[in-house]
Amino acid sequence: MGGYLMSENAKVAPVIPLFGRREILTPVEEITRENLPMVLDDAIAVHNQNAAAIDYLYWYARGVQPILDRKKSVRPEINNKVCENHASAIAQFVASYFLGEPITYTRRGERAEASKSIDVLNDYMYFEDKATHDNELANWMSICGVGYRMVLPDRLAGKNDDYAPFELDTLDPRNAFVVYHSGFGHRRMLGVHLVWPPDQPLPVEPYYCGYTETHYFEYRDGAVTVWKPHALNDIPIFEYRLNPERMGSFEAAIPLLDAINNVSSNRVDGLEQFIQAFLKFKNCDIDEEDIPKLAKLGAIKIKSTDGMDCDVELISHELNQSQTQTLVDYLYDQVLVICGVPTTKKGGTSTSDTGAATYLRDGWAQTEMRARGTEALFKKSEREFLRLVMRIVKVFTPEFDLKLSEVECKFTRRQNDNLLTKTQSLLHMLEAGLAPEVAIATCGLFNDPMDVTAQSAEYLRKWDYVPIEADTPIVDEHGGEAE
Numbered sequence: 338m339g340g341y342l343m344s345e346n347a348k349v350a351p352v353i354p355l356f357g358r359r360e361i362l363t364p365v366e367e368i369t370r371e372n373l374p375m376v377l378d379d380a381i382a383v384h385n386q387n388a389a390a391i392d393y394l395y396w397y398a399r400g401v402q403p404i405l406d407r408k409k410s411v412r413p414e415i416n417n418k419v420c421e422n423h424a425s426a427i428a429q430f431v432a433s434y435f436l437g438e439p440i441t442y443t444r445r446g447e448r449a450e451a452s453k454s455i456d457v458l459n460d461y462m463y464f465e466d467k468a469t470h471d472n473e474l475a476n477w478m479s480i481c482g483v484g485y486r487m488v489l490p491d492r493l494a495g496k497n498d499d500y501a502p503f504e505l506d507t508l509d510p511r512n513a514f515v516v517y518h519s520g521f522g523h524r525r526m527l528g529v530h531l532v533w534p535p536d537q538p539l540p541v542e543p544y545y546c547g548y549t550e551t552h553y554f555e556y557r558d559g560a561v562t563v564w565k566p567h568a569l570n571d572i573p574i575f576e577y578r579l580n581p582e583r584m585g586s587f588e589a590a591i592p593l594l595d596a597i598n599n600v601s602s603n604r605v606d607g608l609e610q611f612i613q614a615f616l617k618f619k620n621c622d623i624d625e626e627d628i629p630k631l632a633k634l635g636a637i638k639i640k641s642t643d644g645m646d647c648d649v650e651l652i653s654h655e656l657n658q659s660q661t662q663t664l665v666d667y668l669y670d671q672v673l674v675i676c677g678v679p680t681t682k683k684g685g686t687s688t689s690d691t692g693a694a695t696y697l698r699d700g701w702a703q704t705e706m707r708a709r710g711t712e713a714l715f716k717k718s719e720r721e722f723l724r725l726v727m728r729i730v731k732v733f734t735p736e737f738d739l740k741l742s743e744v745e746c747k748f749t750r751r752q753n754d755n756l757l758t759k760t761q762s763l764l765h766m767l768e769a770g771l772a773p774e775v776a777i778a779t780c781g782l783f784n785d786p787m788d789v790t791a792q793s794a795e796y797l798r799k800w801d802y803v804p805i806e807a808d809t810p811i812v813d814e815h816g817g818e819a820e
Contacts, residue, residue, distance in 0.1 A: 355394070355591065358387045358483055358583035362519040368526055368549045370564045376516065376527065377545065377556055384514040384529075391481040391511050394585050398424045398480050404598035409606075417605040420598055423669070424587040427676050428479040431579075431586040435708050436475040438749035439468035440719075444787045445745040452787065454739035461501035461730065473507040474577060478711075482583035485513040486575045486722060487530070490729050502733035503726055508574070512543070515576040525721075528574025548572050571725045577718045579711055590675040597668050604661055673700065677707040708748075716746050756782075773797045 361380045365372055400422045409416045442462070444455050462468075470486065477484040485508040491500055508530050516527035529547035545556040550572055555563035579586065587594065673680050679700035723744060730737050759780050766776035773793070778786035790797070 355390055355588055356582070356584070357588070358390065358481065359383050360583070361387075361514055361516045362523075363516050363526055364519045365526070366518075366520075368552075370552075370554075370561055373554060373556070373561055373564075374559060377529070377547075378559075380514065380516045380527065380529070381545070387514070388511045391483075394481045394588060395511070397591070398422075398428050398587070400425065402598060403595055404602060407599075407602060415606050415609050417602050417609065419601040419605055421594075421601055423594055423597065423672060424591075427587040427590075427672075427678055428476070428585070430678055431676075432472070432475040432479040434704060435479075435711055436471050436748075440471055441747045441749070442723075443745045443747050444743060446743050448743060449791075451739055451743045452791070454737050455744065457734065457737055458727070458730070458739065458744070461503070461726075464501045465503070465505050467505060470505050470507045477507070477510050478577055478579040479586045481510055482579045482585045482588065483510050484577040485510055485515070485530075486577065486718075487513075487528075488573050488575075488722060488725055488729075489569075490732075501730075503729045513574060515572075515574055525572050528572040530574065548574065569725065570728070573725060575718050575722045578714045580714070587672075587676055590672045593668050593672045593675070597665060597672070600661060600665055600668070604658070677703050679704050712748055719746050720744075767800050773800055 361383045363376050363379065365376055368376060400420055402420050402422070402424075404418050404420050407416060407418050442455055442458055444452050474484040474486060487506045487508055488503050491502055491504045512531040514529055515525055516529070517523045518526050527547055527549060529545050531543040532546050533543045534541055544558075544562075547554055547556070548567065548569070550570060551566055553563065553565055553567045554561055670680065672678075677700070720741060724741055727737075727739060727741065759782050763776055763780040763782065766779065767773065771779075774786060774790045777783060777790055783789045
């Protein structure tokens with residue numbers, strides 16, 4: 338079960354469960370100025386719920402967690418609030434593992450002329466610092482399950498060689514959303530983001546700016562105030578998903594993370610209560626004024642009267658730390674399993690496992706499988722993004738000749754693992770007679786197999802072969818004709 342929303346200042350306020358973000362849908366076939374208010378009002382209601390959950394997850398990852406609002410009815414003066422912020426570590430790991438290295442575009446297909454246009458596209462992405470935008474996008478995806486990117490033509494396009502003809506921006510998911518059609522294809526119908534007027538004093542209510550495929554609009558106070566056509570022929574806001582459920586990387590494990598915080602806080606409380614234990618006076622007449630004297634002297638004199646036994650002792654019971662640590666380890670291991678994060682503790686301090694065995698044992702294989710699932714979703718949104726980018730580039734760069742089907746997104750990850758095994762596989766495939774392009778693409782050593790093949794063409798000539806004609810006799814190793 339997911340966690341629950343908190344209001345400001347970490348005050349616990351159960352509102353809705355956290356089970357991923359809801360997809361915003363509309364049955365309307367075509368967006369017009371007349372039906373836009375109805376569509377937006379329905380979409381905004383769903384977005385507000387998503388935005389509240391995203392805001393909770395964002396602050397949860399930054400350490401604003403329910404443990405900070407912890408209350409104790411017994412000995413309330415000892416109330417330690419220990420927040421082990423594993424959520425932040427999980428979110429950072431997932432984002433870094435998935436997009437720690439920049440995405441590169443490579444040529445897909447046999448048309449060699451497309452390579453020059455691919456280089457131009459990569460240069461433009463470098464000018465726009467797309468790697469930084471990708472990292473920011475991955476962080477949002479890891480925290481709340483979704484991220485939003487926006488692209489528009491650059492106002493400086495054509496005026497400076499160091500500028501790309503388009504501009505990129507990573508939007509805050511709390512202030513942006515995409516509306517999809519509820520019918521077949523789930524095509525994008527609207528892309529919307531919130532804007533705060535700069536010329537009004539705070540606090541000020543934001544208004545909604547957005548795009549259909551043909552029009553730009555502004556929506557304020559329940560009315561469409563701006564509705565004008567644009568030449569993009571597309572919606573310039575794109576949604577990226579971490580998983581089909583649009584769940585954050587640590588969202589499913591929030592109850593366990595809260596339990597770890599609670600156990601850690603109780604452990605510190607137990608230690609403090611053991612040190613600050615109560616004194617029990619048995620058959621001793623001690624006044625309140627005598628307590629400061631006792632603390633100052635550090636000793637007490639007691640006397641038995643009427644044959645009654647008298648004593649002074651501490652009321653204390655030490656928490657069993659070994660059993661508590663077993664519980665903490667179990668909870669933490671379950672968190673890692675649920676979130677798909679590898680561990681470094683399963684193997685202990687020394688084992689005989691090496692290579693692939695360690696890779697499987699410690700959970701790296703599961704992490705890689707989840708990252709590949711995210712790759713497929715990311716590529717789907719990236720292709721929609723590239724379709725608009727390439728349309729803009731072709732307007733300002735006439736020599737740009739590239740089709741969307743000729744672009745492949747490459748993720749740089751784990752290239753140097755099992756390097757010897759990969760190089761041996763490449764050698765065996767070449768010796769077996771596979772085409773160099775196929776062997777280089779299959780071995781997993783390079784981001785751009787086509788480019789590597791082109792640069793290595795002169796050195797790969799040794800693997801060229803002459804096809805054998807049907808009527809050419811096959812000669813055996815002794816020079817005779819083989820059967």
